[in-house]
Every structure is written in C-alpha cells, then in structure tokens.
Amino acid sequence: MLESLLEALQFSPHNIPLKLQIAKLYMQQRSFAEAEQQLIEIIDLDNNHLEAKYELANCFYKQQKVTAAEVLLEEIIKKKTEKKYLELLCYCQINQENYSDAQETYKELLELDANYENEDFDNVLKVNTTTREPDFVDEDGLSFLKKPTTNFASIGGMDNIKKEIDLKIIKPLEHRDLYKAYGKKIGGGILLYGPPGCGKTHIARATAGEINANFISVGINDILDMWIGNSEKNLHEIFETARKNTPCVIFIDEIDALGANRNDVNKTSGRTVINQFLAELDGIDADNDGILVLGATNAPWHLDPAFRRPGRFDRIIFVSPPDVEAKAAIFNIHLQEKPTETIDYMALAKAAKEFSGADIQAAIDVAVETKLEASFKDGIPKPLSTKDILKAIKKIKPSTKEWFVSSKNYALYANDSGLYDDILAYLNIKK
Numbered sequence: 501m502l503e504s505l506l507e508a509l510q511f512s513p514h515n516i517p518l519k520l521q522i523a524k525l526y527m528q529q530r531s532f533a534e535a536e537q538q539l540i541e542i543i544d545l546d547n548n549h550l551e552a553k554y555e556l557a558n559c560f561y562k563q564q565k566v567t568a569a570e571v572l573l574e575e576i577i578k579k580k581t582e583k584k585y586l587e588l589l590c591y592c593q594i595n596q597e598n599y600s601d602a603q604e605t606y607k608e609l610l611e612l613d614a615n616y617e618n619e620d621f622d623n624v625l626k627v628n629t630t631t632r633e634p635d636f637v638d639e640d641g642l643s644f645l646k647k648p649t650t651n652f653a654s655i656g657g658m659d660n661i662k663k664e665i666d667l668k669i670i671k672p673l674e675h676r677d678l679y680k681a682y683g684k685k686i687g688g689g690i691l692l693y694g695p696p697g698c699g700k701t702h703i704a705r706a707t708a709g710e711i712n713a714n715f716i717s718v719g720i721n722d723i724l725d726m727w728i729g730n731s732e733k734n735l736h737e738i739f740e741t742a743r744k745n746t747p748c749v750i751f752i753d754e755i756d757a758l759g760a761n762r763n764d765v766n767k768t769s770g771r772t773v774i775n776q777f778l779a780e781l782d783g784i785d786a787d788n789d790g791i792l793v794l795g796a797t798n799a800p801w802h803l804d805p806a807f808r809r810p811g812r813f814d815r816i817i818f819v820s821p822p823d824v825e826a827k828a829a830i831f832n833i834h835l836q837e838k839p840t841e842t843i844d845y846m847a848l849a850k851a852a853k854e855f856s857g858a859d860i861q862a863a864i865d866v867a868v869e870t871k872l873e874a875s876f877k878d879g880i881p882k883p884l885s886t887k888d889i890l891k892a893i894k895k896i897k898p899s900t901k902e903w904f905v906s907s908k909n910y911a912l913y914a915n916d917s918g919l920y921d922d923i924l925a926y927l928n929i930k931k
C-alpha cells in the first residue's frame with residue numbers, strides 16, 4: 501500500500517491528499533521521521549492545512565517533542581476548535597505536568613461536548629468524582645461565617661478540654677490588647693483527636709457559640725475539589741476570608757482527609773493541598789494575627805507530621821470517651837426537652853459502659869421510639885423512666901471499641917515524642 505502510494509507520488513509530487521495519506525501510513529508504522537517530512541512539505545505547500553498541522557503535532561507528541569506539539573496545537577485551536585485538537589493538547593499538558601492548563605482544556609472539551617468522557621484525564625485531573633458546587637463561598641465570600649447556637653452549656657463533661665480551649669482560644673481573643681502589650685501574637689491551632697462520637701465536632705461548634713469572634717466551619721468537601729488546583733484555591737479563599745474578618749476561628753473537621761489522597765493515580769495532588777494548607781497556617785505571605793485554627797480528626801496518625809510544628813497545631817488534645825460523671829451529664833442534657841419521670845442519671849451512666857456521647861444519644865432515641873409506640877394507643881405521651889432507658893442501653897453496642905484496637909497500636913508502636921500517651925493512659929497501659 502505505502503509503496504504504491506509513494507510511486508504515485510513520484511508522478512504528482514504536489515498532491516496534498518496523497519502526501520497526507522502517506523504521512524498517516526508512516527505514522528501507523530511508527531516511522532515518525534518520514535511522516536514528519538511529508539507533513540512539513542504539505543504545510544510548505546499550504547500553510548493553512550489544519551489537518552496536516554494536527555497530524556504533525558501528533559507526530560511531535562509521539563516523538564516526545566511535546567512543547568513543539570503544544571505550540572502547533574495552540575496555533576491550530578486559535579483558528580478552529582475541534583475535539584481532537586483539544587484532546588491532544590490536553591495530553592501534551594498532562595505530559596508536561598501542567599495540570600492547571602490541562603484542566604482548562606478538559607473543561608473546554610466538556611463545554612464542546614457534554615458527554616465527552618476520557619478516563620485518562622479523569623484519573624489525572626480529578627481528585628474525586630462527585631461533582632459538587634463549593635457551597636461555602638458566595639459572591640462576597642462571606643456566607644460561611646455562621647454563628648452557631650450551641651455553647652459549652654450543651655456539653656457534658658470534657659472539663660479539661662473546655663479549659664484548654666478557653667486558654668488557647670477564648671482568652672486570647674477576649675484579651676487581644678493584653679497580648680499585644682506583651683508583643684505576643686494570637687494564632688496557631690488546636691487539634692482534637694479521639695474515637696468517633698465523643699464530641700469533637702460538638703465541642704468545636706460550641707466553642708463558636710462561646711466566643712465573640714467569627715467562626716468559619718469548613719467541611720473537608722468545601723476544600724477538596726474535583727479539579728486539581730481548585731482545592732488550593734478554596735483553602736486560600738477560606739484563610740483570606742478569615743484574615744479579613746479577624747478575630748476569627750477556622751474549624752476544619754475530619755482534617756486527616758486533607759492529606760488522604762482521593763485518587764492513588766495522582767499522588768502529587770494530595771501533597772500540594774497539604775503544602776498549601778501549611779503555607780496558609782504559617783501565614784507566609786499574609787498576616788495571620790487573630791486567626792485560630794481548630795481541627796478535628798479520629799485518625800491523627802494519618803496527618804502529616806509537618807502539621808504539628810510550632811505555630812501550627814501545637815496543641816494536640818485527646819477527646820476521650822466520657823467518664824461516668826460526664827455520661828450522667830450527657831444523659832441529662834439530651835433528656836432535657838423530653839417528657840421524663842425523675843431519672844437516676846448515675847444509674848444510667850454506670851450501665852452505659854464504654855458508651856460515647858453518640859451512643860448515649862442512640863440509646864435515648866431507642867427508648868423514645870419504644871415509648872412512642874406505646875403512646876399511639878391512647879395518644880397520650882408517656883414519660884420516659886430510668887428503666888426504659890436502661891432497657892434501651894442494653895440494645896446499643898458501644899461504638900468506640902474498634903477505634904481503641906487500632907489506636908492502641910499507634911500509641912504503642914508509632915508514638916513519637918509521646919504524642920499518644922493520653923491513649924495509653926486512658927487504657928491504663930504503662931509504657
């Protein structure tokens with residue numbers, strides 16, 4: 501085939517369609533130099549031959565002359581936007597690790613064809629696949645400054661944690677002038693860690709209700725964006741908003757997810773988010789005075805150790821399951837607005853062995869459901885009794901055990917500088 505075409509070419513050396521055909525055949529058999537030769541000759545004959553230019557770009561790309569391919573493609577795309585041009589350009593940009601441009605190109609492709617799919621691009625350019633509008637920014641960027649309604653009164657136990665938060669967050673914000681007088685900046689972070697359901701999120705929100713400062717509560721999904729590069733931008737916007745609204749507390753829940761990579765194919769994206777986060781924490785190009793960061797996680801061992809350097813999360817607090825007194829208090833708080841007989845809170849607390857706050861809530865829910873059913877008969881609400889709740893407690897399995905199984909291992913074998921000593925102390929394990 502190729503030979504007969506080459507023969508034909510001898511009789512009409514300026515036949516462009518013929519030359520293009522030959523070039524494509526050369527490409528197929530990976531004779532790129534020969535293909536390149538033909539394509540360049542076509543372009544010499546007709547400088548507006550986009551198809552030849554596209555094939556030449558392809559030829560360059562295949563020979564790893566990626567920048568040359570890119571230049572050529574950009575020139576073509578200026579004249580005409582076509583799917584395959586954009587697609588090749590996107591491959592070039594990914595090859596050059598120019599992800600932000602690749603992302604733009606991919607977006608253009610999707611604009612051109614909403615049904616366009618490309619797994620290669622998805623793997624590299626998207627960090628997670630759930631499409632979602634960031635729901636925390638509006639035009640003026642302030643909609644996520646919410647004042648919560650809870651405060652410390654709605655928290656049972658946790659006295660040492662309340663004290664720590666008071667010292668590190670509330671007092672400094674209340675006495676900014678005093679701090680200034682001593683030339684001490686207000687800033688830095690507290691990291692709360694511990695088993696699920698034991699009140700990390702709860703106390704962070706209550707902190708917001710305690711203080712006279714702005715409070716930004718950010719879910720990890722507000723930060724992580726499907727597009728590479730957007731997560732960093734989101735983080736920056738959050739911190740910028742805080743800087744414009746000092747004093748301000750930024751609460752980041754499930755903070756370990758910042759470092760956890762959503763997509764193994766692209767290892768670098770998680771790293772850049774972490775780096776951006778650390779840069780924002782350090783306030784390298786900005787003034788972080790008056791900004792406090794509160795983080796919560798139940799997997800602190802997944803956090804990058806760099807998070808713990810001075811000035812970052814320099815206070816790490818273990819939020820343990822509630823002790824008996826705290827459990828009694830939590831029962832009390834959660835039964836406040838329900839019809840009850842006189843309740844023996846201590847008896848409940850003692851029965852709820854190894855329960856977390858969330859388990860207590862679950863037990864109360866079960867008791868309420870049972871009571872509701874009994875009340876359907878005559879339509880009269882029956883008050884909850886201690887016995888009702890004791891029965892419900894038996895039906896709930898404490899949910900923190902599993903967490904201690906794995907955390908114990910970290911505390912025993914990956915406990916650099918005694919970071920997790922609190923876990924060992926809680927479990928009564930001597931080092």
Ligand SMILES: Nc1ncnc2c1ncn2[C@@H]1O[C@H](COP(=O)(O)OP(=O)(O)OP(=O)(O)O)[C@@H](O)[C@H]1O
Pocket residue numbers: 654655656657658694695696697698699700701702703796797798822826830833856857858859861
């Ligand atoms: N000390 C407490 N006082 C009152 N309620 C509590 C307390 N601890 C937990 N609770 C209740 O349990 C629920 C779960 O707590 P929370 O969401 O704060 O747990 P968490 O530590 O953030 O868990 P996770 O690690 O799963 O995010 C809360 O909504 C709250 O009602």
Ligand SMILES: [Mg+2]
Pocket residue numbers: 700701702753796
């Ligand atoms: Mg939580």
